[in-house]
Amino acid sequence: xxxxxxxxxxxxxxxxxxxxxxxxxxxxxxxxxxxxxxxxxxxxxxxxxxxxxxxxxxxxxxxxxxxxxxxxxxxxxxxxxxxxxxxxxxxxxxxxxxxxxxxxxxxxxxxxxxxxxxxxxxxxxxxxxxxxxxxxxxxxxxxxxxxxxxxxxxxxxxxxxxxxxxxxxxxxxxxxxxxxxxxxxxxxxxxxxxxxxxxxxxxxxxxxxxxxxxxxxxxxxxxxxxxxxxxxxxxxxxxxxxxxxxxxxxxxxxxxxx
Amino acid sequence: xxxxxxxxxxxxxxxxxxxxxxxxxxxxxxxxxxxxxxxxxxxxxxxxxxxxxxxxxxxxxxxxxxxxxxxxxxxxxxxxxxxxxxxxxxxxxxxxxxxxxxxxxxxxxxxxxxxxxxxxxxxxxxxxxxxxxxxxxxxxxxxxxxxxxxxxxxxxxxxxxxxxxxxxxxxxxxxxxxxxxxxxxxxxxxxxxxxxxxxxxxxxxxxxxxxxxxxxxxxxxxxxxxxxxxxxxxxxxxxxxxxxxxxxxxxxxxxxxx
DNA sequence: TTGGAAAGTGTAAACAAAACACTAAGCTTT
DNA sequence: AAAGCTTAGTGTTTTGTTTACACTTTCCAA
Numbered sequence: 418x419x420x421x422x423x424x425x426x427x428x429x430x431x432x433x434x435x436x437x438x439x440x441x442x443x444x445x446x447x448x449x450x451x452x453x454x455x456x457x458x459x460x461x462x463x464x465x466x467x468x469x470x471x472x473x474x475x476x477x478x479x480x481x482x483x484x485x486x487x488x489x490x491x492x493x494x495x496x497x498x499x500x501x502x503x504x505x506x507x508x509x510x511x512x513x514x515x516x517x518x519x520x521x522x523x524x525x526x527x528x529x530x531x532x533x534x535x536x537x538x539x540x541x542x543x544x545x546x547x548x549x550x551x552x553x554x555x556x557x558x559x560x561x562x563x564x565x566x567x568x569x570x571x572x573x574x575x576x577x578x579x580x581x582x583x584x585x586x587x588x589x590x591x592x593x594x595x596x597x598x599x600x601x602x603x604x605x606x607x608x609x610x611x612x613x614x615x616x617x618x619x620x621x622x623x624x625x626x627x628x629x630x631x632x633x634x635x636x637x638x639x640x641x642x643x644x645x646x647x648x649x650x651x652x653x654x655x656x657x658x659x660x661x662x663x664x665x666x667x668x669x670x671x672x673x674x675x
Numbered sequence: 676x677x678x679x680x681x682x683x684x685x686x687x688x689x690x691x692x693x694x695x696x697x698x699x700x701x702x703x704x705x706x707x708x709x710x711x712x713x714x715x716x717x718x719x720x721x722x723x724x725x726x727x728x729x730x731x732x733x734x735x736x737x738x739x740x741x742x743x744x745x746x747x748x749x750x751x752x753x754x755x756x757x758x759x760x761x762x763x764x765x766x767x768x769x770x771x772x773x774x775x776x777x778x779x780x781x782x783x784x785x786x787x788x789x790x791x792x793x794x795x796x797x798x799x800x801x802x803x804x805x806x807x808x809x810x811x812x813x814x815x816x817x818x819x820x821x822x823x824x825x826x827x828x829x830x831x832x833x834x835x836x837x838x839x840x841x842x843x844x845x846x847x848x849x850x851x852x853x854x855x856x857x858x859x860x861x862x863x864x865x866x867x868x869x870x871x872x873x874x875x876x877x878x879x880x881x882x883x884x885x886x887x888x889x890x891x892x893x894x895x896x897x898x899x900x901x902x903x904x905x906x907x908x909x910x911x912x913x914x915x916x917x918x919x920x921x922x923x924x925x926x927x928x929x930x931x932x933x
Numbered sequence: 934t935t936g937g938a939a940a941g942t943g944t945a946a947a948c949a950a951a952a953c954a955c956t957a958a959g960c961t962t963t
Numbered sequence: 964a965a966a967g968c969t970t971a972g973t974g975t976t977t978t979g980t981t982t983a984c985a986c987t988t989t990c991c992a993a
Contacts, residue, residue, distance in 0.1 A: 438696035439772065439798050484796060488772045512770045512800050514697065514746045538742060540697050540798070542770050594852075609971075626973070627951065634949090650969040651958035867940075884942070885982065892980090902990095908938040909989035934993100941988070949980070957972075963965085 434484040437533075440541045441491045442479035442513075442577070444584035445499070447550035448601040450610055452566035453617050454550055455581065456499065459561040460574055462527055472523050475565070476574040477581065478557065479541060492544040499562065500553050506600040507546045510587035511580075514540035518576045527574070545584040547600035592618055596635070599658035607645060607653035608632060637663035692742040695791075698799045699749045700737035700771075700835070702842035703757070705808035706859040708868055710824035711875050712808055713839065714757065717819040718832055720785055730781050733823070734832040735839065736815065737799060750802040757820065758811050764858040765804045768845040769838075772798035776834050785832070803842040805858035850876055854893070857916035865903060865911035866890060895921035 445456035457475040464471055478499060482491035489507065496505045516538055519525060525535035550564055573581065591597050598614050599606075612628045615621075632638055637659045645652035703714035715733040722729055736757060740749035746767065754763045774796055777783060783793035808822055831839065849855050856872050857864075870886045873879075890896055895917045903910035 436696070436796065438694070485774050487774065488770065509770065511767065512746065514800070516743050516745065538694065542772070590852075594848075607971085624951075624953085625971090626953080629972080630974095631949090645971095647960095648970080649960045651960090651971045653971055865940085882983075883940090884984085887941080888943095889980090903940095905991095906939080907991045909940045909991090911940055936993085937991090939989090942986090943984105945983095947980100947982080949978100951978080952976090953974105955973090957970100959969090959971100961966100961968075963967100 433486075435481045436484050437481070438538070438540060440479055440481050440539055441488060441495065442477050442541045442543050442580055443492055443495050443507075444477055444543065444545040444581055445496065446545060446547050446567075446584075446588060446601065447553075447564055448614055448617070449550040449564070450613060451617075452568065453601075454564040454566050455570065456553065456562060457565050457570070457573070458557055459563075460527065461560075462523070462530065465530070471526070474523070474572065474574050475570075477577045478562075488542055489544075492542075492546070496546055499557055500548065502548070505546050505548055506597070507544055508587070508591065509542060509544050511543045511583050512540055513543060513576060513580060514538070515576070521575075524575050541580070543580050543584060545588055547588075547597065549601060549603050551603075589619055596637070596658065596663060605641065605643070605655040605657055607655060609653055611656075636666065637661075691744075693739045694742050695739070696796070696798060698737055698739050698797055699746060699753065700735050700799045700801050700838055701750055701753050701765075702735055702801065702803040702839055703754065704803060704805050704825075704842075704846060704859065705811075705822055706872055706875070707808040707822070708871060709875075710826065711859075712822040712824050713828065714811065714820060715823045715828070715831070716815055717821075718785065719818075720781070720788065723788070729784070732781070732830065732832050733828075735835045736820075746800055747802075750800075750804070754804055757815055758806065760806065763804050763806055764855070765802055766845070766849065767800060767802050769801045769841050770798055771801060771834060771838060772796070773834070779833075782833050799838070801838050801842060803846055805846075805855065807859060807861050809861075847877055854895070854916065854921060863899065863901070863913040863915055865913060867911055869914075894924065895919075 447454045447456065456478060458478055459473065460476050461473040462471045463469060478495055480491065480495045482488065486494075488509065492507055492509075493503070493505070496507065497503060518539070518541075519528065519535055528535040553562065553564070555562055567581075567585065570578075570581065572578065592615070598611060598618075601614055601618075602610060608629055609625075611632070612623055612625065615628075616623055639657050639659050639662075641655045641657060643655045645655065705712045705714065714736060716736055717731065718734050719731040720729045721727065736753055738749065738753045740746065744752075747765065750765055750767075751761070751763070754765065755761060776797070776799075777786065777793055786793040811820065811822070813820055825839075825843065828836075828839065830836065850873070856869060856876075859872055859876075860868060866887055867883075869890070870881055870883065873886075874881055897915050897917050897920075899913045899915060901913045903913065
């Protein structure tokens with residue numbers, strides 16, 4: 418799953434001109450069996466003369482794109498830089514392009530200090546991606562990176578709170594309509610973990626028996642002859658998601674409910 | 676519902692610099708009780724010396740945006756120019772930004788003839804909008820505008836086929852999950868018209884009795900003491916959609932089916 | 934007055950959703 | 964070795980939803 422670091426043609430090695438009107442922001446979701454987390458990056462700014470800290474806050478992981486680069490590839494590249502992983506689940510969900518995106522002083526200062534014009538309009542294409550909370554590098558462009566539970570995030574730089582909220586809405590909608598939860602779990606997982614995932618992301622409690630009844634109708638969820646190990650209680654059976662079966666049996670849903 | 680044409684502050688009167696990296700394309704859907712239609716614009720190009728027609732095809736309705744303009748406002752503006760209507764239902768659905776968007780010769784020629792650099796990368800934000808097939812001006816920027824049934828559209832300029840397909844997918848998904856069909860019908864409509872709408876957009880036949888049973892569970896669909904007039908058969912009862920009731924009773928759907 | 938055309942209506946069977954509580958299995962502690 | 968902790972795993976009943984299916988009513992036009 419890792420990039421072939423000697424392959425010059427990999428999408429992660431783009432060079433060329435940077436497009437300075439459009440960028441990509443990734444809302445990287447991770448699940449640690451307890452919380453839904455988002456990968457955030459520390460943004461600390463120091464006075465350029467005195468070295469005194471001016472402010473410290475958090476941002477999503479965003480990036481410029483190259484002129485010859487597809488949007489999806491730019492998002493994939495960011496994910497690769499952060500995680501070293503390829504084939505991460507990724508979904509474009511919205512474009513943020515208000516002329517008033519950058520209004521706060523801290524944001525303007527930061528852009529200036531990084532050689533960008535804080536008055537020029539930049540559109541950003543929002544992607545969200547899903548991974549098991551794991552395998553993540555702790556540095557990105559010299560800045561600290563960390564998982565933060567979504568429920569604890571109250572403030573972010575730029576318009577990143579808006580982006581996060583929209584991403585979360587898109588994720589919930591997707592989770593309700595497609596079996597995407599598996600992207601947030603390890604390959605082998607228990608039904609309780611899956612249930613917890615739904616409960617945490619959707620923010621509702623679910624009945625264990627009804628949940629399992631529903632699950633048992635999904636023939637692409639395969640029970641293994643294997644159990645959890647090293648837990649201090651009855652170990653649960655492990656399951657895998659069979660994408661192949663899912664794609665085959667996927668019938669177009671037709672339920673104009675609500 | 677019409678713009679106040681003397682009000683200088685209306686969003687439809689934007690002036691200022693044009694942003695030349697990002698544009699907006701609108702897929703304008705209309706329903707005429709038989710087909711799902713899209714509003715298309717003729718694109719005819721003539722040899723600049725001889726006046727001979729070089730090619731003739733169709734495009735979606737797209738437009739530049741102004742530097743100080745919100746994306747949604749730009750889309751609203753296009754709709755207003757075309758229809759004279761405000762408060763049209765509108766949904767951003769995807770950004771198209773491939774570096775390879777413009778590859779065909781016709782497209783390059785057209786851009787050049789219109790004073791634009793065919794090699795410069797332009798991102799376009801896709802919106803779809805819904806209206807009853809009605810009340811539409813027949814000219815836009817001196818070009819002919821017409822409704823074309825979606826099923827008959829096989830070729831469009833630029834990457835507009837991609838945009839159309841993506842819009843159609845987004846519309847179907849939305850129609851299944853939210854009562855949005857009313858936007859494609861006149862304020863008063865019959866149940867048969869509503870059923871036909873679902874059948875046409877989703878491309879499936881529906882059982883009349885089951886459809887009506889389902890409908891009768893939706894308390895925001897209000898039957899009127901009024902009937903169709905001037906039809907050569909038993910006239911149907913008219914209904915209205917009550918958005919207020921819908922918004923009140925909207926409970927977050929929770930059905931991670933498929 | 935008749936014929937055409939779409940409107941409008943009910944029932945039974947299969948399936949899905951919701952509500953609800955106890956036993957089983959492995960690990961830890963004493 | 965036994966007791967206790969913790970989570971896994973399991974079934975039934977009631978209620979609501981989906982599906983399949985055919986005939987009568989009402990208006991207009993000829």
